[in-house]
Amino acid sequence: xxxxxxxxxxxxxxxxxxxxxxxxxxxxxxxxxxxxxxxxxxxxxxxxxxxxxxxxxxxxxxxxxxxxxxxxxxxxxxxxxxxxxxxxxxxxxxxxxxxxxxxxxxxxxxxxxxxx
Amino acid sequence: xxxxxxxxxxxxxxxxxxxxxxxxxxxxxxxxxxxxxxxxxxxxxxxxxxxxxxxxxxxxxxxxxxxxxxxxxxxxxxxxxxxxxxxxxxxxxxxxxxxxxxxxxxxxxxxxxxx
Numbered sequence: 653x654x655x656x657x658x659x660x661x662x663x664x665x666x667x668x669x670x671x672x673x674x675x676x677x678x679x680x681x682x683x684x685x686x687x688x689x690x691x692x693x694x695x696x697x698x699x700x701x702x703x704x705x706x707x708x709x710x711x712x713x714x715x716x717x718x719x720x721x722x723x724x725x726x727x728x729x730x731x732x733x734x735x736x737x738x739x740x741x742x743x744x745x746x747x748x749x750x751x752x753x754x755x756x757x758x759x760x761x762x763x764x765x766x767x768x
Numbered sequence: 769x770x771x772x773x774x775x776x777x778x779x780x781x782x783x784x785x786x787x788x789x790x791x792x793x794x795x796x797x798x799x800x801x802x803x804x805x806x807x808x809x810x811x812x813x814x815x816x817x818x819x820x821x822x823x824x825x826x827x828x829x830x831x832x833x834x835x836x837x838x839x840x841x842x843x844x845x846x847x848x849x850x851x852x853x854x855x856x857x858x859x860x861x862x863x864x865x866x867x868x869x870x871x872x873x874x875x876x877x878x879x880x881x882x883x
Contacts, residue, residue, distance in 0.1 A: 685869050695857060697811070697874035704869050743811060747872075753816030753823030754799055754866025760810045 654679045656744050656759035663764050665734045673729040673762045675744030683749035686727040687756065691741040703727055734766045770794045774860050774875035781850055781882055789845045789878045791860030800843045801861040801872060802835065817843065850882045
């Protein structure tokens with residue numbers, strides 16, 4: 653069964669510094685996608701970045717990059733030049749390509765606090 | 769940019785009452801989902817829906833829950849007889865494909881409070 657693990661319940665980072673949020677996953681499928689979502693205190697779920705299991709290059713979206721290490725089954729999110737508005741809960745999620753319903757499975761989340 | 773809309777944003781109901789949570793997915797999306805998030809906890813899958821039928825449901829999605837797409841735009845979650853433990857944020861999501869490269873787009877959620 654697929655599983656996502658985020659081992660950091662909370663993280664602090666100084667404004668303008670980079671931070672890495674950890675995510676490991678487990679799946680028996682060869683084809684899957686990995687996603688990161690941001691949930692601010694207002695509650696909405698915002699899609700940030702995606703990495704496919706067959707992608708050889710790490711995904712990047714602006715200040716977000718995904719450090720994908722397939723052999724280690726890890727998909728860490730790196731946020732560069734942190735801003736106060738980055739303070740939020742961050743969820744790692746996985747979607748198996750051949751799952752019948754295409755559901756996303758989420759990790760427990762990491763709460764990031766950016767200090768001025 | 770198209771978005772998933774959910775109404776109401778907050779619903780308070782008494783234990784034992786029926787509630788219907790409403791969602792309008794992104795118009796060209798074909799796959800629809802409900803998730804819930806109990807305060808401070810992880811986001812849990814409830815049900816996926818495609819082609820007017822349930823594709824998959826979790827153990828949480830028991831006989832008290834049902835989903836419906838009554839017309840071409842709305843997607844609803846009904847809880848027949850609410851319990852205190854149903855208090856949570858409920859998210860609707862939609863996706864263009866089920867492929868691993870297609871993200872789910874979430875609505876802003878409905879916060880359900882059962883008293």
